[in-house]
Amino acid sequence: MTPQETAYKLPFGFAKAAVQFKGADKSATVVAATGVFTVTAHGFSLNDVIVASSITTTTGYTTYTKYYVKTVPSADTFTLSDTPGGTALTLTNNGSATLAKMFELRLRLANKITSTSDKKDTNYEGDNIIIKLTNMQSVGFTFDADSFPVAAHALLFGTSEVTSNLPDSYTSAYGLLTAAERTGVTCGFWGEGTATSFSSAGVQSTKTVRVWYPLGTITPTKALELTTSDKPGAWQYTFNTTEMSPTVDVMGVALPVLNSPVIYMDK
Numbered sequence: 709m710t711p712q713e714t715a716y717k718l719p720f721g722f723a724k725a726a727v728q729f730k731g732a733d734k735s736a737t738v739v740a741a742t743g744v745f746t747v748t749a750h751g752f753s754l755n756d757v758i759v760a761s762s763i764t765t766t767t768g769y770t771t772y773t774k775y776y777v778k779t780v781p782s783a784d785t786f787t788l789s790d791t792p793g794g795t796a797l798t799l800t801n802n803g804s805a806t807l808a809k810m811f812e813l814r815l816r817l818a819n820k821i822t823s824t825s826d827k828k829d830t831n832y833e834g835d836n837i838i839i840k841l842t843n844m845q846s847v848g849f850t851f852d853a854d855s856f857p858v859a860a861h862a863l864l865f866g867t868s869e870v871t872s873n874l875p876d877s878y879t880s881a882y883g884l885l886t887a888a889e890r891t892g893v894t895c896g897f898w899g900e901g902t903a904t905s906f907s908s909a910g911v912q913s914t915k916t917v918r919v920w921y922p923l924g925t926i927t928p929t930k931a932l933e934l935t936t937s938d939k940p941g942a943w944q945y946t947f948n949t950t951e952m953s954p955t956v957d958v959m960g961v962a963l964p965v966l967n968s969p970v971i972y973m974d975k
Contacts (some may be wrong), residue, residue: 710822713908717974720917722899725818725855727926727947728958729864729895730759731809738766740799742786747807750784750883752777755792757810759959765803772960774810777898813864815855818899822948824848847969848924848948849897859880864926865889885931892927896958897947903974920971922957924949 736745752758756777763771769788778796779857786831787796815821826846832839862869865888870881930944953967965971 713910714882715903715905717915718904718916720901720903722818722821723901725815725821725897725899726812726813727864727895727897728810728922729813729893730959731811733761733806733808736805736807737798738803738948740766740768740802740804744785745788745805745964746785746806748784750786752780752786752809753793754778754780755849755951757959758788758807759810760805761960762806763803764805765801766799766801766805766850767801769797772962774959774961808959812865813856814861815851816900817854820852821899822850822968824850824861824948834855839945846949846952848946849899849921850929851926851943851945851947853865853930853943856945861928861943864895865893889928892902892925894921894958895924895926895947897926905974911966916975919949919972921949921969922963922971923951923969 718911734747734749738745754777758775759772774794775788778787780786789796795912828843830841862882874881898918898920900918903915905913905915924947926947928943929946949969952969
């Protein structure tokens with residue numbers, strides 16, 4: 709039998725990476741005739757990804773579907789579209805909804821992210837033979853402390869900046885080691901790079917490749933410390949998958965590929 713030629717890609721390092729997480733739920737009222745959603749001090753910007761977890765009365769959009777902020781007429785109002793920069797939704801019947809924003813925090817120095825995994829080895833012994841079985845049980849990554857600026861850390865773990873009553877003329881402070889930091893927060897993670905691809909006929913091309921871990925937990929695993937080296941010791945972060953057969957992402961939106969903790973995509 710002649711071996712089958714298949715396309716393959718040369719390994720690549722991450723040039724970009726980000727963690728994805730759900731923001732706080734917000735209660736919205738909806739005016740169908742104008743397509744305007746009202747949320748007091750919503751904080752949304754153009755093209756932000758918005759997902760509804762509940763909808764009352766209004767039709768023309770659905771729960772657990774990604775929509776994009778189309779316009780922001782005021783600090784309390786906005787409209788949505790199906791695609792970034794697309795046409796505003798056409799809605800029917802005034803109503804209400806519970807909405808949340810999907811945040812994507814870009815990680816810096818993505819090429820320093822290292823992978824981790826856990827596997828279980830089992831031996832079946834008898835009849836003068838040993839049958840070895842290896843089972844991959846979890847996958848994850850360790851992020852260098854430099855990947856997260858303090859403001860991004862605060863946004864991810866829900867800590868608030870304090871700017872008053874600080875000693876010695878300091879102007880900003882964050883309280884660390886909160887419950888969320890100790891136990892971790894639910895998020896997704898993706899890494900992206902440029903890969904050299906070869907078709908089954910040997911034709912070479914360059915493609916953008918993304919490895920997406922849609923559901924996991926991120927936890928700081930090394931606390932701040934004072935040192936006398938080139939830079940102070942800082943946080944180190946670990947991302948671990950929490951579901952080896954996920955069907956939805958961190959926002960509850962159905963995945964394009966089901967029951968896979970890792971989704972490999974190229975353009």
